[in-house]
Amino acid sequence: MKKIAIIQARMQSTRLPGKVMADLGGRPMIAWTLSAARRIRGLDTVVVATSDNTADDGIATWCEANHASCYRGPRDDVLERFHRVAVAEDADVIMRLTADCPFLDPHICELVLGLFDESGVDYASNIDPPTWPDGLDCEVFSRSALQSAAKNARAPADREHVTPYIRNRRNLFRMANVRCPIPGLHRLxxxxxxxxxxxxxxxxxxxxxxxxxxxxxxxxxxxxxxxxTADINMGIRRNQGAEKTRRQWPDGHRGYEQSNLMLERAERVIPLASQTFSKSHLAYPAGCAPLFLEGGDGCRVVDVDGNEYIDFVNGLLPVILGYSDPDVDGAVIDRIGKGVTLSLATRLEMELAELLAEVVPCAEMARFGKNGSDATAGAVRLARAYTNRDRVAVCGYHGWQDWYIGSTSRNRGVPKAVSELTHPFPYNDLEALDRLLSSRPGEFACVIMEAMNATEPAPGYLEGVRDLAHDHGALFVLDEIITGFRYALGGAQEYFGVTPDLATLGKGMGNGYAISAIVGRADIMHLMEEIFFSFTAGGETVGLAAALATIGKIRDHDVVEHLWDVGGRVQAGLRPRLEAHGLGEWVSLNGLAPWTLLTFKDSERHTQWQKYTLFIQEMLRRGILIQSSHNISLAHTASEADILLDAYDEVLPAIADAVFNDSMDEKLSGAPIEPLFRVR
Amino acid sequence: MTGAIAIIQARMGSTRFPGKSLAEIDGQPILAIMMDQLSHCRMLEKIVLAFPDGGEDDPLASPFVTT
Structure with a gap:
């Protein structure tokens, strides 16, 4: 079993030419990396791999003078360069190091090598997810994994950066990661x-x-x-080089064969083959869309066929910081080691309630659930108990429970007696709400609504709803499952300056970990002790720990401002593009920057669903996973907003052609998506 | 300067294996091997031994104590 380390080095860095030979304390940078690599126990040899370009002759000369084997190979196809070295050295195990990491720590490399040896994986590293300072990167993989990548990887980014092909195919390669035991070092x-x-x-x-x-x-x-010293280079983002090459070649598309096979298999044992309508095959063009994901990192996800996407769905909005956020995951991992669901309450519940009381205007007290539906169902029961009334006025989407979903068209299985107690009312129409509440005087327990989704509230509207509710003896409940921590740290109630009696929070407070909350006036919340809002996982600590870390990060790192900036860039870029392609009449962009919504309209010859389906299909082909909104996270930057707008530059003409030249049928690869039901 | 020291606790009177700290592996007492390993830890300023007072544990001190 021969184990080698290959240090890749080249002179032609675009951002800092000649960096690997730059002087560092009297030695060239590459000498630091080489010395560290030679200290790694368990390796048979350490070699340098540079390009066959004459610009890199200096590296070869230096290696010779320093008794290091130096191999020459393709400059941009570094993957092939590695593969040739592995073959020439007849290595079974390859450690990849780069000469721009002068402070490489041999002990960490030994941990990665040890993990590879002991766990029997195909690939082990300390970078996936990143938890160590950037610049201690060490990857170890088998010769066969390298061979497979060298044979099959097509995207230039996969070839230049050697390992993305392996890392993005968890269905083919077993992987392991050495986490840094010290939290927060990934920022260094x-x-x-x-x-x-x-x-x-x-x-x-x-x-x-x-x-x-x-x-x-x-x-x-x-x-x-x-x-x-640490401030000298802060503000430079991790792995910008990799991002740049990704942008040049977003797809390298591998089709949807695995997704379609898995759909067949899952449908045998899982009705719908998904747990959520909007994540199921019903929500995507049949046969030509990814249906299962392997994982996500930041704002990027990889499907089971190995296609990578920039994700503007974000798990239907809860992923507000980005996938596998190191701070939130670190807090969760720390918590897991202390017991997850305990036999009594924990201090985390109290700490999270205190944090919510600090940041959400209406929050004097809080109780927790797992899904948004837990919170809305609890809030409605609480309002009914507080007012001794049964009826509920609703505006927006409020979850899967009987009390709400009975009022929509997808109401099978909900008793009529329950459905009849829930009354939808139109947005921005105070008179309609007044008529509704007056039609059953003394019967409405609460008015529950999303403060805003696509349409902005007319001046005074939200205040008007609050006053109408109170005039009719009902509570005013804001469903802030989506808007909470997104429009403002304190949600829509802070952004619009209207404080409800109760509010529900969920998406955005746990970065994808299961957590939701009901917050509100103490006198109402005290009634929680009288009603029944009580379940096994209510105090489950992983969700609570995630929420503490997520909300803390949103507050301390200006996350809301970031969502507005990046979402605003999409908004400002997309509006003129829609007009330029003559689509303003058929596709409109609404909502506030952190969560803008697309609405497709029926035209004479084409339904909104045909247009929407073509939009999804074309975006997927360009490496964008999207539904009818732009769900922005901290991990999306101006660069991803620009990639999205570049994709629009190609997708909008296709939609325009389909609409104006009647080419919809030839453009659509499958049957149009069918509406589930419409609430927004 | 980390200000960190290591304290190795040791005693002769182990119930299951009396005198184990000075048992030898390849001619070296276990305690000496351990101290040698620990000396590679760069973040420590000092390594000290702590053992119970009373004659039973005196043999532990003899090979190491330099002060």
Whole structure:
């Protein structure tokens, strides 16, 4: 079993040419990496792999002088370069290192190698998810995994960055990761991509004195004593190089064969083959869409066929920070080791209730659930108990429970007696609400509504609803499952300045971990002790820990401002594009920047559903996973907004052609999506 | 300077294996092997031994104590 490390190095970095030979404390940067790599126990040899371009002759010369084997290969197809080295060395196990990581820590590399050896995986690393400082990257993989990638990877980004092909195919390769035991270190940047990084590395090298191979703990200790040093290169984002190549080639599309096979298999044992209508095959064009995902990282997800997408669905909105956010996941992992569902209440419940009381205007007290429906059903029961009344006025979508879904067209299985107690009312129409409440005087327990989805409230409308509800002796409940922590930290009630009696929160407070909340006036909330709102997983600590970490991060890192900025960029870019393609009449963009909604309209020859289906189909082909809204997270940046707008530049002409030149049927690959039911 | 020290607790009077700290592996007492391993930890400023007072544990001190 031969194990080798391959250090990849080249002179032609776009951002910092010649960086690997740059002087760092009297030695070229590559010398630091090589010294560290040679300290890794368990390897048979360490070699350098550079390009066959003459620009890299200096690297080869330096290697010869320093007794390091140096291989030459393709400059951009680094994957092929690695594969040739592995073959030439007859290596069974390959460790990938890069010469722009001068502070590589051999002990961490030994952990990764040990994990690979002991767990029998095909690929082990310390970067997926990133928990260590950027610049300690170590990946170990089998010769056969490398061979498979070298043979099958087609996208230039997969070839340039060697391992994405393997990392994005969890269905083919078993993977393991060494997590950093110290939280928060993923924010540190010790790699060298830009001039500021080199300045940082030089400062650290000077402070290290003569240490030839520092440990990451020594550098951490040093940074603690020199806080200005760490600031030198803050603000540079992780792995921008990889993002750039992704943008040049978004697809490298592999079809949907696995998705379609899995649909058949899942349908045998799972009705709908999904737990959620909007995530099921019913929500996507038949046969030509991904139906199952392997995982997500930031704002990107990978499906079971290995296709990568920028995700603007975000799990139907709860993923507000991005997939596998290191802070939230770190808090959760920390919690898992202490017991998840305990036999008594925990301090987390109290801490989360205190946090909600601090940030949400109406919140004096809080109780917790798992889904939004838990919260809305609890709020309605609470209102009914408080008012001793049965009827409920609704506007928006409020979840799957009998009390609400009975009022929609998808009401099979809900007793008529229950459905009849729920009365929808139109948005922005105070008179209609007044008529409804007056039609059954003294019978309405509450008015529950989304403060806003597509349409902005008319001036005074929300205040008017609140006053009407109160005039009729009913409670005013805002369903802030979506708007909470998104329009503003304190939700729509903070953004519009209208405080409800009760509010429900959910999506956005746990970054995808199961958590929801009812918050509101203390005198009403106290009645929770009289009604029955009580279930096994109510105090489950993973969701609570996730919520504490998520809300804390939203508050402390200006996340709401970011959602407005990035969503605003999409909004400002898309509106003129819709007009430019003459689609303004058939496709409209509404809502506020953090959550803008697309509405497709029927035209004479084509239904809104045909247009919507073509839109989804074409976006998927361009590596965008999207439904009828732009769900922005912290992980989406201006760069992803621009990629989305680039995709629109190609998709909108296709829709326009389908509509104006009557080419819809030839463009649609399958039957149009059927409406589930419409609430917005 | 981390200000961190390691304290190795040791005693002769183990009920299951009396005197185990000084049992030898390849000619070296276990305690000495352990101290040698620990000396590779760069973040420690000092390694000290702590053992009960009273004559029984005195043999532990003899090979190491330098102060």
């Amino acid at each position: 940047r010790w790699t060298v991509d830009e001039a500021a990084d080199l300045a940082f590395a030089r400062d650290v090298a000077d402070r290290l004195g003569g240490t030839e191979v520092p440990s990451h703990l020594e550098i951490l200790a040093l940074l603690r004593d020199a806080p200005d």
